[in-house]
Amino acid sequence: MVPAQRPTYSVIAKAAGVSEATVSRVLNGDESVHPDRAKRVQDAVDKLGYRKNRVASALASGRSGLIAVVIDDDLSVFSDPFWGTVTSGVSRILSENGLHTVLMVSPVGSVDGGVAHYLKSGEVDGAIFFVLHSDALVNNLKKTGLPMVITGTPHSSMDIPFVDTDNFGGAYSGTKHLINQGCKKIACITGDIGTTAAKQRLDGYLQAFRETGGIPAKGLICEGDYSLESGMHHARMLLETHPDVDGIFASNDLMAAGAVTVLQDLGRLVPEDVKVVGFDDALIAQTTRPALTTIRQDVVALGEAAGSLMIAQLNGEDVKPIITPTELIIRASA
Amino acid sequence: MVPAQRPTYSVIAKAAGVSEATVSRVLNGDESVHPDRAKRVQDAVDKLGYRKNRVASALASGRSGLIAVVIDDDLSVFSDPFWGTVTSGVSRILSENGLHTVLMVSPVGSVDGGVAHYLKSGEVDGAIFFVLHSDALVNNLKKTGLPMVITGTPHSSMDIPFVDTDNFGGAYSGTKHLINQGCKKIACITGDIGTTAAKQRLDGYLQAFRETGGIPAKGLICEGDYSLESGMHHARMLLETHPDVDGIFASNDLMAAGAVTVLQDLGRLVPEDVKVVGFDDALIAQTTRPALTTIRQDVVALGEAAGSLMIAQLNGEDVKPIITPTELIIRASA
DNA sequence: ACTACCCGCGAAACCGCTTTCACGAAGTCT
DNA sequence: AGACTTCGTGAAAGCGGTTTCGCGGGTAGT
Numbered sequence: 001m002v003p004a005q006r007p008t009y010s011v012i013a014k015a016a017g018v019s020e021a022t023v024s025r026v027l028n029g030d031e032s033v034h035p036d037r038a039k040r041v042q043d044a045v046d047k048l049g050y051r052k053n054r055v056a057s058a059l060a061s062g063r064s065g066l067i068a069v070v071i072d073d074d075l076s077v078f079s080d081p082f083w084g085t086v087t088s089g090v091s092r093i094l095s096e097n098g099l100h101t102v103l104m105v106s107p108v109g110s111v112d113g114g115v116a117h118y119l120k121s122g123e124v125d126g127a128i129f130f131v132l133h134s135d136a137l138v139n140n141l142k143k144t145g146l147p148m149v150i151t152g153t154p155h156s157s158m159d160i161p162f163v164d165t166d167n168f169g170g171a172y173s174g175t176k177h178l179i180n181q182g183c184k185k186i187a188c189i190t191g192d193i194g195t196t197a198a199k200q201r202l203d204g205y206l207q208a209f210r211e212t213g214g215i216p217a218k219g220l221i222c223e224g225d226y227s228l229e230s231g232m233h234h235a236r237m238l239l240e241t242h243p244d245v246d247g248i249f250a251s252n253d254l255m256a257a258g259a260v261t262v263l264q265d266l267g268r269l270v271p272e273d274v275k276v277v278g279f280d281d282a283l284i285a286q287t288t289r290p291a292l293t294t295i296r297q298d299v300v301a302l303g304e305a306a307g308s309l310m311i312a313q314l315n316g317e318d319v320k321p322i323i324t325p326t327e328l329i330i331r332a333s334a
Numbered sequence: 335m336v337p338a339q340r341p342t343y344s345v346i347a348k349a350a351g352v353s354e355a356t357v358s359r360v361l362n363g364d365e366s367v368h369p370d371r372a373k374r375v376q377d378a379v380d381k382l383g384y385r386k387n388r389v390a391s392a393l394a395s396g397r398s399g400l401i402a403v404v405i406d407d408d409l410s411v412f413s414d415p416f417w418g419t420v421t422s423g424v425s426r427i428l429s430e431n432g433l434h435t436v437l438m439v440s441p442v443g444s445v446d447g448g449v450a451h452y453l454k455s456g457e458v459d460g461a462i463f464f465v466l467h468s469d470a471l472v473n474n475l476k477k478t479g480l481p482m483v484i485t486g487t488p489h490s491s492m493d494i495p496f497v498d499t500d501n502f503g504g505a506y507s508g509t510k511h512l513i514n515q516g517c518k519k520i521a522c523i524t525g526d527i528g529t530t531a532a533k534q535r536l537d538g539y540l541q542a543f544r545e546t547g548g549i550p551a552k553g554l555i556c557e558g559d560y561s562l563e564s565g566m567h568h569a570r571m572l573l574e575t576h577p578d579v580d581g582i583f584a585s586n587d588l589m590a591a592g593a594v595t596v597l598q599d600l601g602r603l604v605p606e607d608v609k610v611v612g613f614d615d616a617l618i619a620q621t622t623r624p625a626l627t628t629i630r631q632d633v634v635a636l637g638e639a640a641g642s643l644m645i646a647q648l649n650g651e652d653v654k655p656i657i658t659p660t661e662l663i664i665r666a667s668a
Numbered sequence: 669a670c671t672a673c674c675c676g677c678g679a680a681a682c683c684g685c686t687t688t689c690a691c692g693a694a695g696t697c698t
Numbered sequence: 699a700g701a702c703t704t705c706g707t708g709a710a711a712g713c714g715g716t717t718t719c720g721c722g723g724g725t726a727g728t
Contacts, residue, residue, distance in 0.1 A: 006455070008684055019708040024686060032706065054457050055392045056684035059713050064389060066436070071422075084418025088405070091439050095448070101437045102400070105425050114429070121340070123388050228621055257621055284621050286562060287591045289598065342714055353678040358716055366676060390714035393683050 007048045015044040027052060066100050067310055068119060068127040070137070072108045081282075082299060083130055086151060089303020090128060090310075097311050099125070111136045120144050126310050131155075131162075133194050147313040149306050153196040161319040163305040167197050170295035170326030171204025174277040175249050177293065177328055179212060181275055183247030187220045189234045189259065191251035198226075201251045201279060217242070224255050231258025239266055246274055247334070253278035253285040256292050260333060275334035290332030297326050341382045349378040361386060401433050401644055402453060402461040404471070406442045415616070416633060417464055420485060423637020424462060424644075431645050433459070445470045454478050460644050465489075465496075467528050481647040483640050487530040495653040497639040501531050504629035504660030505538025508611040509583050511627065511662055513546060515609055517581030522550070523568045523593065525585035526559040535585045535613060551576070558589050565592025573600055580608055581668070587612035587619040590626050594667060609668035624666030631660050 009020040016023070018037055025033050026041040033041075044050070058064040069087055091101040102124060106115040119127050119141055126147035129138055135154050142148070142158060150162035178186050188205045191198030202221070209216055219241045224230035231250060235258065238245050250256035256278030260270050268274050270290055278285055281296035305322040312319045343354040350357065352371055359367050360375040367375075378384070392398040403421055425435040436458060440449040453461050453475055460481035463472055469488050476482070476492060484496035512520050522539045525532030536555070543550055553575045558564035565584060569592065572579050584590035590612030594604050602608050604624055612619055615630035639656040646653045 010684085020685080021687080021708060021710095022706090025707090028686085034706065037706090051451060051455055053393075053455070053684055055389060055398060056713090057686075058389045059387075059393045059715085060684075060686040062686090062713080069437075081415040081418065084415060084421075087418070087437065088439055091437050095438070100452075103403075103421065103425055103435045103437050104429075105422055117385060118434075121385055121387070254617075254621065261623055283562065283588070284618060287595060287618060287622060289595060289623075344714085354715080355678060355680095355717080356676090359677085362716085368676065371677085387714055390683095391716075393685090394714075394716040396683075396716095 006053070007050050008053075012041065012044045012048065012050055015048065016040040062122070063125055064123055065098065066102050066124045067094055068102050068104050068124045070104045070106050070115060070119075070127055070129045072130060073105050074108045085299040086130070086303035086306070089300040089305075090307040091303075093304050093307025093311065097307075099311075106137065108133075111140050116140060119146060126314060128306050128310060131196075147310060149309045149313070151302065151306050153200065155196055161309050161313065161321055163302055163309060163322045163324065164197070165297040165302060166323045166326050167200035168204040168207070170279060170297065170328075171201035171249065171251075172208045173204075173326070173328050174279065174293075174295045175205045175208035176211075177330070178247040178249060178275055178277055178334060179208060181247070181271075181334055183275055185217075185220070185242060185245050186247035186249060187222065187238050187242065187245050188216070189222045189224045189231060189248060189250040189255050191224060191226045191255075193223050198251055205249050220245070224251065226252050226254060228254050228258040231255030232262045233258075235259035235262035236266070239263070239268070248274060248276045250276065250278050253280045253282040253288075253292055253294055256294070256333070257284050257288045260288055260290070260292070271332065271334050277334045281329050285329070285331070288333070293331045293334040294329050295326045296329045298324055340387070341384045342387075346375065346378045346382065346384055349382065350374040396456070397459055398457055399433050400436050400458045401428055402436050402438050402458045404438045404440050404449060404453075404461055404463045406464060406467075407439050408442045416614075419633040420464070420637035420640070423634040423639075424641040425637075427638045427641030427645065431641075433645075440471065442467075445474050450474060453480060460648060462640050462644060465530075467526075481644060483643045483647070485636065485640050487534065489530055495643050495647065495655055497636055497643060497656045497658065498531070499631040499636060500657050500660050501534035502538040502541070504613060504631065504662075505535035505583065505585070506542045507538075507660070507662050508613065508627075508629045509539045509542035511664070512581040512583060512609055512611055512668060513542060515581075515605075515668060517609055519551075519554070519576060519579050520581035520583060521554045521556065521572050521576065521579050523556045523558045523565060523582060523584040523589050525589075527557050532560075532585055539583050554579070558585065560586050560588060562588050562592040565589030566596045567592075569593035569596040570600070573597070573602070582608060582610045584610065584612050587614045587616040587622075587626055587628055590628070590667070591618050591622045594622055594624070594626070605666065605668050611668045615663050619663075619665070622667070627665045627668040628663050629660045630663045632658055 009023045012023050013020045018041060022033060022037060023041050026038045054065055069090060071083055094101055104115050116137060128149045131150050131152045131154055135156055138148060148160050150160055153164045154162055188202060190202045222234035224234055248259055250259055256276050260276055263270055263274050270276055278292045278294040281294045285292035285294045301324050305324055309319050309322060343357045346357050347354045352375060356367060356371060357375055360372045388399055403424060405417055428435055438449050450471060462483045465484050465486045465488055469490055472482060482494050484494055487498045488496055524536045556568035558568055582593055584593055590610050594610050597604055597608050604610055612626045612628040615628045619626035619628045635658050639658055643653050643656060
């Protein structure tokens with residue numbers, strides 16, 4: 001099959017009776033071209049179905065139109081729907097702005113591997129990171145001047161724009177809800193405390209707790225790791241050390257679900273004896289019995305925020321971090 | 335900051351005392367260069383830390399080194415961890431072969447939108463599709479000669495290589511397991527029957543059923559849509575129309591989980607009264623109580639298979655569809 | 669020993685678009 | 699009216715590789 005040779009500038013220029021330079025100007029929105037000639041070019045473009053060759057354009061201009069989304073290896077492997085959802089939000093926004101998303105999975109903790117090289121090589125116009133445990137890669141790249149956006153709150157406060165869910169506020173309102181429901185002894189099962197999100201959620205819990213005038217008894221704060229098992233484990237521990245616990249705020253739904261299971265196995269009624277609040281509004285929140293009261297975060301919105309922050313940067317605008325709101329979803333568990 | 339100008343061929347060529355053409359040959363593995371000169375070039379490359387500019391290379395050679403992964407809009411929005419996981423498998427294999435993954439979300443059902451244009455424009459060397467309901471886009475692109483791979487079994491039998499899980503075999507062995515456990519009246523909750531996977535899983539169920547010598551009673555086959563709600567809905571229906579049902583094969587874990595929930599709410603014991611088998615071995619299979627017996631599919635392997643099929647095609651090799659095996663995971667629900 | 673090949677290699681064209689530069693025409697200022 | 703800008707435009711030089719083409723020298727055939 002003869003691949004219908006795509007037209008080039010030279011063809012368009014000839015058809016419109018102008019120079020290639022003018023074609024380029026028109027196609028790049030240069031205002032200085034006389035409207036008449038601009039129209040002639042536009043007509044030729046339409047008529048011939050011209051589409052710019054991005055590669056050639058990238059070579060000449062130094063802008064590739066590609067934005068990298070960098071994902072830690074273990075993040076992806078854990079098949080957490082979270083990153084996929086965020087990425088789809090990012091991708092939507094970017095493509096609306098004529099940019100494309102290239103996906104890169106970086107071996108976890110790699111500061112100077114292939115991904116770093118690729119990003120440094122100028123083949124992408126920007127990079128969006130999902131930061132979990134370490135900011136090292138991002139820091140390493142910072143001095144290259146590559147526009148970057150971080151999804152999640154960075155550990156060290158570099159002045160790199162980031163987007164994040166309102167972890168603090170969400171945790172605060174979740175805990176507050178427990179308090180309002182009459183809970184007197186509220187425990188917290190944190191997420192992997194090496195992540196900023198887990199810390200912020202813990203802080204939200206503490207804040208709400210503090211407002212009651214008390215401070216959490218020793219052992220009421222359990223350091224989990226976001227896994228189902230850690231939820232189960234800590235629920236078991238709690239029941240031993242604090243048999244009178246009547247509320248649990250878990251840093252994600254998975255741990256909350258684990259906790260509920262153990263609670264029930266050990267003869268506690270949820271929510272009658274112990275009320276449980278999770279975080280994320282993941283699928284499991286709906287399937288757990290009783291269904292989990294939880295803090296919903298809008299993951300797609302988070303991705304879109306990341307994308308728009310990138311766009312803004314590319315346009316040279318000033319950018320500020322974006323914190324997306326959460327929502328308390330009341331179901332049966334609290 | 336002065337961006338440490340990356341060296342170009344001309345620098346390498348000078349340093350090695352050869353022509354740019356020779357540099358190119360060495361870097362592209364052309365055997366015809368004398369080993370001594372090749373070594374000189376290689377040394378210069380190492381010493382100067384040279385890295386090829388992909389964009390320039392793409393322009394000159396017509397090969398971009400980019401492979402598109404095309405995802406239906408609704409697939410992604412449903413935050414199904416499935417596609418993310420597949421993509422990570424794809425991405426791994428591709429990057430091992432010096433290729434990069436660009437993500438594209440295509441508005442569902444769009445046959446000739448921006449994505450199609452982009453793919454036709456020759457800016458990617460190949461495309462991997464996640465086909466759900468329609469082959470239209472793929473068909474449309476077929477005549478361009480773009481190397482393509484489909485994830486999932488296509489509806490119409492075009493001769494485009496695809497990879498898929500052994501849906502039939504998995505469903506067969508799942509149903510068989512129910513039979514072996516002594517179930518007499520086994521229902522099937524299918525997935526969205528507009529997908530080939532759902533059809534194949536139904537066929538697997540039917541095959542196992544047939545081998546018992548009977549045929550499913552009317553109403554034992556319920557057309558679901560992979561959602562939690564449809565699982566719940568059909569379980570409720572089943573209990574009404576066939577109160578004596580003692581086994582359910584659901585086309586995915588989500589529906590199985592929904593079914594289990596309803597069964598329990600309605601006073602049936604799982605697995606004592608009704609045994610349930612799911613499909614996927616998703617996270618929810620482990621978190622549901624009782625944990626789901628299910629058919630595990632290796633999603634990462636599926637992605638890797640798709641990636642390798644693409645590589646093979648790019649190398650001009652003959653490619654055949656790849657069907658990845660499934661595995662029966664026995665837990666508590668059956 | 670002479671022509672016919674083959675092989676390794678460099679010169680140069682080329683991929684398709686962007687951007688600088690300079691030029692002529694038109695407008696502005698004394 | 700002459701000198702100085704400003705403005706729209708085209709010619710041409712890249713961007714950094716790849717690839718064709720052909721040359722010179724060595725090998726082989728007769």
